[in-house]
Amino acid sequence: MQLYIWRHPKPKQVHGLCFGQSEVAVDRRKIKRLANQIDSYTKKHQLPKQIYVSPLQRSMQVGLYLQQLGFDCQIDERLMETNFGDWEGKPWSKISKDGIDKWCDDFAHFAPAGGENLTQLFERVRAWLKIRKIEEAKPKAPILAVGHAGWITTAKMVCAGKEVPSQAKDWPRPVGYCQLSVLEF
Structure with a gap:
């Protein structure tokens, strides 16, 4: 199966901010631009005119706009970005060096308090992909989604x-905002 997944548009005023599952504002023009890009593609x-989105506004608003263009929009919490727990919404510069070091040293298992x-995250992504593969009516039907950098x-x-x-240095660079990734699974 193929997954066509676009990263959400760039949020406003997030430079230097840890915002995994935090709600952040996105310019409505950017939302519409991405939705129109997806519709054209x-x-x-x-x-198919069916799209999966996370409940975070930067993803969900694209899906809601696509609904106005005739898409079936499915909201799924499993598509959410990583939960950074106590770090959510804080500037990276205000997160302790010790905390960042612990995260980098045990990249696979460390989570900030209350986070994942x-x-x-890997388990959540695997579960979503497996369910999509099982639930889709046509075994090879493509799946469209709007997601987040860490999830993608x-x-x-x-x-x-x-x-x-296991180490932060092995984590690939994120996809760009509004960028399409096509995955086979």
Whole structure:
């Protein structure tokens, strides 16, 4: 199966901020621009007008706009970005060096208090991909989604058969805002 997943538009005023599952504002023009881009791509490639989005506004608003263009929009919590727990909404510069060091040293298993670790994110992504593969009516029907950088990076690694990285240096660069990734799973 193929997963066509676009990263959400760039949020406003987030430079230097840890914002995994925090709600952050996105310019409405950027929301509409991405939705129109997805709609055009879908028409050009004759893809189904069904899209999965996370409940975070930067993803969900794209899906709601696509609904106005005739898409079936499914909101799924499993598509959410990593939960950074106590670090959510804080500037990275205000998070303790000790905390960052612990995270980098045990990248697969460390989580800030109340957050999720990378192993948990991998499990969540694998579960979503498996369910999509089972639940889709047509075994090879493409799936469209709007997601988040960490989720997309994880999905790419899962689809490539890679394990959870144990060190931060092994984490790939994130996809760009509004960038499309096409994955086989």
